[in-house]
Amino acid sequence: MAPKWRELADRLAEQIRRGDYGPGAQLPQIRDLVEQGEGSKSTVHAAYKALEAEGLVTSSRGHGTVVRHQAPLKRLGIARYDKAKWRDSDEVAFIADRVASGRAYKRDEQTQTVSLVPAPAAVAEAHGLPEGASVYARARLVKEGTQPTHTLTSYYRPEHVEGTRIVDPAPGPAGRGGGFRVLYDAGYEIDHMQETLFARVPTSAEIQLLQLSAGEWVVELHRTTFTADGTVVEHAIGVHAATRFAWTYDFDVPDSSKSGDKPK
Amino acid sequence: MAPKWRELADRLAEQIRRGDYGPGAQLPQIRDLVEQGEGSKSTVHAAYKALEAEGLVTSSRGHGTVVRHQAPLKRLGIARYDKAKWRDSDEVAFIADRVASGRAYKRDEQTQTVSLVPAPAAVAEAHGLPEGASVYARARLVKEGTQPTHTLTSYYRPEHVEGTRIVDPAPGPAGRGGGFRVLYDAGYEIDHMQETLFARVPTSAEIQLLQLSAGEWVVELHRTTFTADGTVVEHAIGVHAATRFAWTYDFDVPDSSKSGDKPK
DNA sequence: TAGTGGTCTAGACCACTTC
DNA sequence: AAGTGGTCTAGACCACTAA
Numbered sequence: 190m191a192p193k194w195r196e197l198a199d200r201l202a203e204q205i206r207r208g209d210y211g212p213g214a215q216l217p218q219i220r221d222l223v224e225q226g227e228g229s230k231s232t233v234h235a236a237y238k239a240l241e242a243e244g245l246v247t248s249s250r251g252h253g254t255v256v257r258h259q260a261p262l263k264r265l266g267i268a269r270y271d272k273a274k275w276r277d278s279d280e281v282a283f284i285a286d287r288v289a290s291g292r293a294y295k296r297d298e299q300t301q302t303v304s305l306v307p308a309p310a311a312v313a314e315a316h317g318l319p320e321g322a323s324v325y326a327r328a329r330l331v332k333e334g335t336q337p338t339h340t341l342t343s344y345y346r347p348e349h350v351e352g353t354r355i356v357d358p359a360p361g362p363a364g365r366g367g368g369f370r371v372l373y374d375a376g377y378e379i380d381h382m383q384e385t386l387f388a389r390v391p392t393s394a395e396i397q398l399l400q401l402s403a404g405e406w407v408v409e410l411h412r413t414t415f416t417a418d419g420t421v422v423e424h425a426i427g428v429h430a431a432t433r434f435a436w437t438y439d440f441d442v443p444d445s446s447k448s449g450d451k452p453k
Numbered sequence: 454m455a456p457k458w459r460e461l462a463d464r465l466a467e468q469i470r471r472g473d474y475g476p477g478a479q480l481p482q483i484r485d486l487v488e489q490g491e492g493s494k495s496t497v498h499a500a501y502k503a504l505e506a507e508g509l510v511t512s513s514r515g516h517g518t519v520v521r522h523q524a525p526l527k528r529l530g531i532a533r534y535d536k537a538k539w540r541d542s543d544e545v546a547f548i549a550d551r552v553a554s555g556r557a558y559k560r561d562e563q564t565q566t567v568s569l570v571p572a573p574a575a576v577a578e579a580h581g582l583p584e585g586a587s588v589y590a591r592a593r594l595v596k597e598g599t600q601p602t603h604t605l606t607s608y609y610r611p612e613h614v615e616g617t618r619i620v621d622p623a624p625g626p627a628g629r630g631g632g633f634r635v636l637y638d639a640g641y642e643i644d645h646m647q648e649t650l651f652a653r654v655p656t657s658a659e660i661q662l663l664q665l666s667a668g669e670w671v672v673e674l675h676r677t678t679f680t681a682d683g684t685v686v687e688h689a690i691g692v693h694a695a696t697r698f699a700w701t702y703d704f705d706v707p708d709s710s711k712s713g714d715k716p717k
Numbered sequence: 718t719a720g721t722g723g724t725c726t727a728g729a730c731c732a733c734t735t736c
Numbered sequence: 737a738a739g740t741g742g743t744c745t746a747g748a749c750c751a752c753t754a755a
Contacts (some may be wrong), residue, residue, distance in 0.1 A: 219723095250750095442644060720753085724748105726747090
């Protein structure tokens with residue numbers, strides 16, 4: 190038999206999904222359910238904690254426990270990197286996403302800091318540098334309105350970006366066209382990419398920064414960007430609240446028996 | 454100040470990462486820590502539950518709480534679909550993965566059932582069918598040794614697979630070359646794919662089936678497979694234990710200003 | 718100040734595994 | 737039977753929010 194707290198949680202989850210409690214609605218208070226005989230305070234609290242871990246509600250002291258607004262998944266496809274967007278106009282990828290999904294763009298929804306740091310292991314490997322070599326890190330926290338959705342940190346080799354707008358201390362996105370445009374202007378036109386995704390438990394710093402609810406996971410995205418001759422010009426690491434995104438990739442079925450390797 | 458259970462959990466997590474408790478080692482018993490003054494049983498239990506949610510340990514009644522073996526992430530790239538593997542030899546994708554990573558292959562590591570079912574919404578949409586239309590579902594549970602790692606269910610239109618080995622009740626993988634080979638023999642050569650990934654909380658059925666520890670998430674993968682003329686011949690939905698996989702995609706930076714749409 | 722959720726305790730009892 | 741983690745209770749007290 191399922192524990193009492195699990196049964197209560199399931200019953201409430203069912204009511205939420207049925208719409209008895211709509212987004213923003215307040216769930217009964219813990220003490221009320223205790224009075225109604227749902228169990229002791231710890232038991233009811235365990236049920237509420239489970240609902241929070243499942244992403245259905247958020248609890249906060251003083252306020253109460255309310256049903257979360259389930260923002261539809263934001264779908265990220267490779268079209269967000271379209272050269273036409275950042276080379277021929279002044280859009281940058283994250284703005285293009287916003288435009289495509291009909292959301293308003295505000296300049297302050299992205300903050301960034303640029304600094305020279307020792308390369309973390311994954312970055313060093315992607316760039317073919319010894320671990321700890323100096324690289325420029327451009328860290329952004331991307332928000333949608335007031336809600337942070339993901340962090341994105343791009344790592345560049347100093348010789349590629351020194352003297353460009355990327356290392357310029359001016360605030361806001363890296364200027365007209367974003368980071369890819371800056372690299373393009375510096376003679377490094379990006380050509381192909383590799384993205385790797387995996388899910389993991391957030392660090393406590395990430396829970397704060399991305400305002401994650403208890404038990405919510407993150408998806409880490411590693412993007413390596415190459416020029417046509419195979420030079421790595423950027424390695425970016427993004428940390429996304431797992432509930433808010435979906436990633437889509439289109440590709441041809443490979444055929445190694447034909448033409449050996451496909452020209453990249 | 455962090456709660457007492459959080460501090461205890463962090464301290465133990467630190468010791469696990471340092472190697473004080475190696476994989477398979479047993480953590481102190483709850484009652485022992487209570488005696489040592491780490492708090493009441495509930496408090497220590499909360500700490501252990503947190504460690505379990507973070508994927509560091511597994512607890513079970515009767516046994517105790519032991520440090521999990523952290524299997525390295527299995528990396529899935531699009532090379533697993535290489536035509537040379539399933540068309541020209543008798544490998545199937547999941548075996549190819551195994552071979553590539555040097556693991557032994559055993560025939561019984563995949564079980565499957567085939568049935569005619571009403572199409573779920575996502576499947577119907579991908580196939581361009583009305584919701585609830587009849588489709589063949591080929592459901593597999595893939596294991597590595599005794600450990601299940603993911604489920605994968607392929608949905609086919611009846612007119613594409615009727616009379617083929619796919620709907621044959623014979624057990625095991627869909628015969629020589631797998632499902633793609635069967636489609637190829639039936640005149641449907643697969644050409645390109647679209648994959649979509651997102652993370653979510655598992656259902657209770659998935660927790661049992663995939664032997665997930667408490668709080669562990671899953672990644673759902675949707676794969677739509679097309680022939681060269683754009684016909685959808687398969688829509689597959691996979692549910693993966695989130696901690697055990699990473700996905701990698703290589704692609705060219707799109708350029709919509711050149712040549713309109715790229716020929717698929 | 719009143720009302721919310723969060724933490725903690727001490728102890729009873731249950732479920733499962735091993736001997 | 738003994739030993740493990742898991743559930744549950746009743747109640748005290750704490751942290752935060754709003755009026």
